[in-house]
Amino acid sequence: MSGFHNASSSVPRCRSRSTNLRERGNILYRQVLEGGFCTAIRITKLEHARRLYQNALVLSLTAEEKASCHKNLGMLEWFHCKFELTHLLEGTLSDTLSIKDLSVCKVHLVEAVKSLSDALKHGAQCKSRIWIDHLENILRSIIEWAAEQSALVSICRSTFLQCVINTFEICDLPTNTRLLAYRKYLDVLLQEALRERLQNGRINHNVRQSLLQDCLEMTRKAFSCSAKGSDLDDEGRSLLDEIQGIHDSVSVEMCICDAMQAVALGDKCVSEVSKDGCCNDREKIKDALDHYRQALLLTREKDVESEAMAVSRLGKVYSGVLGSPDEGYRYHSQAVQLATRVMSPSVEMADWYKYSLDEVNAYHEKARPDRMGRPNKESRASRALQENVAALDKAAERGVKDLLKHVYQEHTHPDPKRNAIWRFESNASVKASLKRAILHYHPDSNVVYGDVWKKLCEEISKRLNRHYAVFKGC
Structure with missing residues (x-):
């Protein structure tokens, strides 16, 4: 054997x-x-x-x-x-x-x-x-x-990813692999929706809303997938956290989308009033104000840029249609302040921002005769601000590092705790220094130091935010 x-x-x-x-x-x-x-x-x-x-x-x-x-x-x-x-x-x-x-x-x-x-x-x-x-x-x-x-x-909605997602749903695959597919597909859908938003003046709200609805449906499927699976490991939990973050962003974008539709309806009412050449159509004017206020409520504390646009529209109705300059100034001034918080090239070039800024400047210019007792002091402050802004622009043109050095050296903050030491070892450290500077010089947190300093902080914030927009993806 x-x-x-x-x-x-x-x-x-x-x-x-x-x-x-x-x-x-x-x-x-x-x-x-x-x-x-x-x-x-x-x-x-x-x-x-x-x-x-x-x-x-x-x-x-x-x-x-x-x-x-x-x-x-x-x-x-x-x-x-x-x-x-x-x-x-x-x-x-x-x-x-x-x-x-x-x-x-x-x-x-x-x-x-x-x-x-x-x-x-x-x-x-x-x-x-x-x-x-x-x-x-x-x-x-x-x-x-x-x-x-x-x-x-x-092709809209990434047809290949759709195929993968649909096939995954009928196959018995690891939870992490399915979550990765959902996360990737959500990225694609959200980016498509954001591109629709950026097409200024030619936004297809129905398409954008449909994309966002698809995003919400995908997040629901992802949450259901994770609930049915076994206990998630570190990778699975990380993917689920990312999907939750996308879900939160989509919810905000849905509010913005609804707000922009409300703004479009308000614009239509204002256009009809202007076309008729009659400002006595109180119903249409009231409808316009209601639409703009709805847009304001939808975006408040969610998206500052859209909130500022809605406020600007309210100011336009009061100053341009109802002939109430004081009430119009109040809204336009608020719109400019909100815009300063998120100042970016898209905001700076927006028609609503330019309109509100012109209205604020015109209101100040018209009110100047009432302050004839302080012309020399104001003109000196104005000239000083213009010189400081010109110097800021020169530093900004040389790059983000020169801008940060210029701000902290030439405009030392009244609060010693806000005079930080900047770091330039990497893109991440530059980004962190920019973010810290934006917090230090934010106009809303500098009101107690007087109007002159607050106006200077507004100009500093504009230039810091422009550079920060470049580093957002880093």
């Missing part, structure tokens, strides 16, 4: 028919990856390899064989999807493709995700942890690739 056992152990075990078919498919697949063939031949080889993998799957007798066949099929389908997309883009004069053009790519992508999911399911019974981790990383790579295509293929 002992001799027979030794003899049989030296003979290699015969490979199964499934393994032989898979290896034949691997040879064809590697040939396609290496290139050197025309498109038609590469597609023929891919189809032949696919048939071999499918036959190998049918003949699989063990979970290990099934897992390997599903993995091979998944990798082939993903490659075929990318291959078809490259071929489509090479054959068009632009990066814009229709959803119909991408139908074949989507089919391959769905099959790739399904096959890799099945590979994970069968591999959990017999494969090593390294093999499982490698497969999960492949699925993550598919998510990353699908997200990148949203910039490459100009």
Whole structure:
């Protein structure tokens, strides 16, 4: 018995028919990856390899064989999807493709995700942890690739990510992988909604609101996914925190969207009053004020820029339609103060901000004769402010570091605790120094030091905020 056992152990075990078919498919697949063939031949080889993998799957007798066949099929389908997309883009004069053009790519992508999911399911019974981790990383790579295509293929709502999300929902996949897909898709949807907002004067509120509604639906699915899964690890909790942050941002954007629709309705009422040439249409004027106040309530303490716009609109009605300059000045002055808190190029160039600023300046100019007892003092203060602003602009032109040095050296804060030491070792430290300076010189926290100092802080804040906008993404 002992001799027979030794003899049989030296003979290699015969490979199964499934393994032989898979290896034949691997040879064809590697040939396609290496290139050197025309498109038609590469597609023929891919189809032949696919048939071999499918036959190998049918003949699989063990979970290990099934897992390997599903993995091979998944990798082939993903490659075929990318291959078809490259071929489509090479054959068009632009990066814009229709959803119909991408139908074949989507089919391959769905099959790739399904096959890799099945590979994970069968591999959990017999494969090593390294093999499982490698497969999960492949699925993550598919998510990353699908997200990148949203910039490459100009189709609303990232059709490839939609495919991945929809397929994930019918497959049994790890919670972290699903949360990553939701997070990536939420990023794409929110960015599309924000781009709609930035198209000044041509905002399609219905499209933007639809995108935001989709975001809220995705966050609900993500929260449901995490609730059904097992206890989350550190990565899962981090992803869930990021999704919660996106959910909060979407909620704010929904308020802004509703507010902008209210502003548009108010503008329509004002336009109709102006077109009729009659300022006695109290109902329309009242409707306009109601719409603007609704916009103000929706954005208060949520988005300062939109809040400032609504306040500016109220001032315009009072000063331009109702002929109440004092009431109009109160709103325009408030709008300018709010705008100063978030001063950015988009705010500075906005028509509503320019209008409110002109109205405030005109009101001050008109009121000047009432203060004839202090002309010399005011003119000196005005000249000093202009000189300080000119010096600030020169420092700002030289860069953020020179601006920070200039502010702290030339305009030392009355409160010694606010005279911080700036740091420039990295972008992160520059960003932190800018943020600290914005807090130190914020106009609202400098009221107690007098009007002259507050006005100077307003000018300093404008320039600090412009530079800070550049560092927000760092």
